[in-house]
Amino acid sequence: MEHATKFYIDGKWVEPASNATAHLINPATEEVFATIAMGSAEDVDKAVKAARRAFPAFSKSSVEERIHLLQKIEAIFLRREREIAETVTQEMGMPISLSTTGLLDWCKVHTAATIEILKNFQFAEKLGTTTVYKEPIGVVGLITPWNWPIGQIFTKILPALATGCTMVLKPSQLTPLDAIILAEIMDEAGVPAGVFNLVNGEGRVVGEAISQHPDIDMVSFTGSTRAGIQISKSAADTIKRVVSELGGKSANIILDDADFDTAIESAVANCFFINGQACDAGTRLLVPRTRLEEATKLAAAAANANVLGSPADPKTTLGPVMNANQFARVQELIQTGIDEGARLVAGGTGRPEGIEAGYYVKPTVFSDVKPGMTIYREEIFGPVLSITAYEDLDDAVRIANDTVYGLAAHITGKNMDTIRKLSRELRAGSVFVNSPDWDPKAPFGGYRESGNGRECGEYGFTEFLEIKAVVGHG
The missing domain is CATH 3.40.605.10 (Aldehyde Dehydrogenase; Chain A, domain 1)
Incomplete structure (x- = not known):
């Protein structure tokens, strides 16, 4: 150049x-x-x-x-x-x-x-x-x-x-x-x-x-x-x-009335956006406890459906993370999630199979992630999703707000009265409802x-x- x-x-x-x-x-x-x-x-x-x-x-x-x-x-x-x-x-x-x-x-x-x-x-x-x-x-x-x-x-x-x-x-x-x-x-x-x-x-x-x-x-x-x-x-x-x-560690709340097939697929795509390196991504997926296993299986399937390869290939959906330092940090946090008892349901440590060069991370999903775990609290900045169960809507709000960050939050569901009430209770600068298109006139920024x-x-x-x-x- x-x-x-x-x-x-x-x-x-x-x-x-x-x-x-x-x-x-x-x-x-x-x-x-x-x-x-x-x-x-x-x-x-x-x-x-x-x-x-x-x-x-x-x-x-x-x-x-x-x-x-x-x-x-x-x-x-x-x-x-x-x-x-x-x-x-x-x-x-x-x-x-x-x-x-x-x-x-x-x-x-x-x-x-x-x-x-x-x-x-x-x-x-x-x-x-x-x-x-x-x-x-x-x-x-x-x-x-x-x-x-x-x-x-x-x-x-x-x-x-x-x-x-x-x-x-x-x-x-x-x-x-x-x-x-x-x-x-x-x-x-x-x-x-x-x-x-x-x-x-x-x-x-x-x-x-x-x-x-x-x-x-x-x-x-x-x-x-x-x-x-x-x-x-x-x-x-x-x-x-x-x-x-x-930074951000945004919650993505899936309500019980959501279409789980599309909601979970969208949630995984949101978390893995820009190869998992988006500051407002919903990296903490919150689902009703009664539907935890359903959400876990859907999320694992969506993660495994990603196509890894050359970013220059139009078929590629997931490229590498930025550099060697970022790769090492993401690997360390994935291992920490395993060591602290989160349930690994997709991905894990090491490069994806068949990839010998490049800072590629396996698309990774953890379930049974508890508040207090490192992967629940720290911004990972890689394709790593954490799934946590909530008991009711008050519990979902408590979990979502349990963070030092406040950049964004995401809600998926059908009852708009419930969504409006939830959105007012979330301590975040932006609340994205049902995976909307970006509005360039919407103010963007965070709390805390x-x-x-x-x-x-x-x-x-x-x-x-x-x-x-x-x-x-x-």
């Missing part, structure tokens, strides 16, 4: 401040396929200064100008979408059937929703004798994860552009190539110099420099709870806003150790805005 060893700063592709590089490893083959530049605090400072210079003019751009810019980005993205999908599949093992549909669709529906919201968004409103203005917060640092790479980047850059902010993006150092393509798209679209800047690198170097930089007004971060805590600490000295979307703030829709806009009250203006 032409720009893999350069950064995009102030509207130009520039050489890094140092000659530090890193290899990218294809998780399906364990082979190096690219080399990228790794940034430093000096690179971040250059990018921040460019963004600061660009902010006065861009913050005053009209809504019509920003809509036109988003439409140009959208058009160029559509021309390069297949290239982006294939790049993501190579970077992190996402099956091509998902990267060409779900991932790209995410980007497209969020772009369309952002444009629609921007056309009608009220950046000023009258309240009595006061006019309240909603103004761009300034220079924002965007730090994105590897598991939903270009999708999470779109989730952040779209509201930043729409509200008139300028930005410095640090994608995951494990999946930077799709972000480089995006920078090429931004350049071709004519995004003003300094509005969008890209610096690759490690979180402990580039992410830390972004978090601590006094001229960055806000950090939007998606990733692990551990990293989110560190970013908040690093940002504290400069009192900047930190919006974080962190799953983070703070919200992304997507109008609520996503507000995170990038400051509120100014002009009293006596009315």
Whole structure:
């Protein structure tokens, strides 16, 4: 890739401040396929200064100008979408059937929703004798994860552009190539110099420099709870806003009146989404105790029906986890589940039969998982489902809320009165009912150790805005 060893700063592709590089490893083959530049605090400072210079003019751009810019980005993205999908599949093992549909669709529906919201968004409103203005917060640092790479980047850059902010993006150092393509798209679209800047690198170097930089007004971060805590600490000295979307250990409650054949199949697919590496996946499956054995058999069958193989093969439904460290962690947690007495009904430790290379994990299902077990409490981030029985609906709510996280919850059933009551009692930022299609206008974010703030829709806009009250203006 032409720009893999350069950064995009102030509207130009520039050489890094140092000659530090890193290899990218294809998780399906364990082979190096690219080399990228790794940034430093000096690179971040250059990018921040460019963004600061660009902010006065861009913050005053009209809504019509920003809509036109988003439409140009959208058009160029559509021309390069297949290239982006294939790049993501190579970077992190996402099956091509998902990267060409779900991932790209995410980007497209969020772009369309952002444009629609921007056309009608009220950046000023009258309240009595006061006019309240909603103004761009300034220079924002965007730090994105590897598991939903270009999708999470779109989730952040779209509201930043729409509200008139300028930005410095640090994608995951494990999946930077799709972000480089995006920078090429931004350049071709004519995004003003300094509005969008890209610096690759490690979180402990580039992410830390972004978090601590006094001229960055806000950090939007998606990733692990551990990293989110560190970013908040690093940002504290400069009192900047930190919006974080962190880990999850979401419950998926199957009600007794659900169609179990389809409900359990959907639950397994949800847990194994992105090769088991989705932060909002329903990894704790809660079923009525009287139907535990039925659910266990259905879940095991659904897990075993997955097709493992090359992510580039359209027939593949389950690819590898991200890297060797993630593979080792998932293996350790599967073994811990066995050691602590959970009933293994599908999968287990070791690579799947017939696969000699790649970070592939057997699609795994545990039943009889008790609260307090490690696999019940810890985010595994691999294709591992835990099934726990509940006695009644009050018990289901208690079990679902028994977690330090609160990113999402899932409910499947037919009685909507019951579902509405349950959804109000669950301590989670999103509740997904009967496996719905994604709504790009729905706010997304978590309670407790799953983070703070919200992304997507109008609520996503507000995170990038400051509120100014002009009293006596009315």
